[in-house]
Amino acid sequence: MRILLLVLLFLSFAYSLALVLANNTEVGVNLLFSQAPTMNxxxxxxxxxxLGIVIGILLALLIFRVLQNKWEISRLQKANASLQEQLTQANVVIDRQANAPTVDEAVYGATAVNIQDSAVDSVNEGASLTKQKRDY
Incomplete structure (x- = not known):
């Protein structure tokens, strides 16, 4: 890589030297609001x-940075949409599980569970009545 850079640097120097030697006429440079001294x-x-190369490189870097940011925003928006879809699917699964019948309801039916609950309640009431009788 360094050798390639040195070769390019040498070629650009040789081109510049040939350009200066081939165009040795003195010219005056008129800038819009001022006059530069005469130069080769x-x-x-x-x-x-x-100057053109430097400005071109700076503009290219700026444009590349803008494009890179746009690509990153686009990628993040796609990832966000994907995560939103996964969240929606997870909420649907949670709602299904919350509304799904329990094992007792599935096996015995809703009435059997209600009867079983009432039986448990009556046993608990009987136990509390027995305890109250002992206390007197």
Whole structure:
């Protein structure tokens, strides 16, 4: 990787040197509100090229960051929708279990459970009456 970087750096330096030597005419640069001193045309081309590359890289990084954030938001929205669906399904299962008949109701029916509950209540009442008789 370092060798590739060194080769690219050497090629860009060689290109810049050839550009400066081939375009050695002095030109004046007129900026809208000021005048820059005269400079070598090759040097001006290199400065404009470097400035364009730097601005392009910065804009590309900014756009990539925006796109990366949009992708992340989209991924999180999909995950949120999936989790909402799982939550809905879990609530349906919980409601079914809460409304499902118990084992006693399933085996004996609802009336048998009610009779059994009333029998337990009457036994409890009898036990409390017996206890009250002993206390007198």
């Amino acid at each position: 045309l090759g040097l001006l081309l290199i400065l404009c090229l470097i």
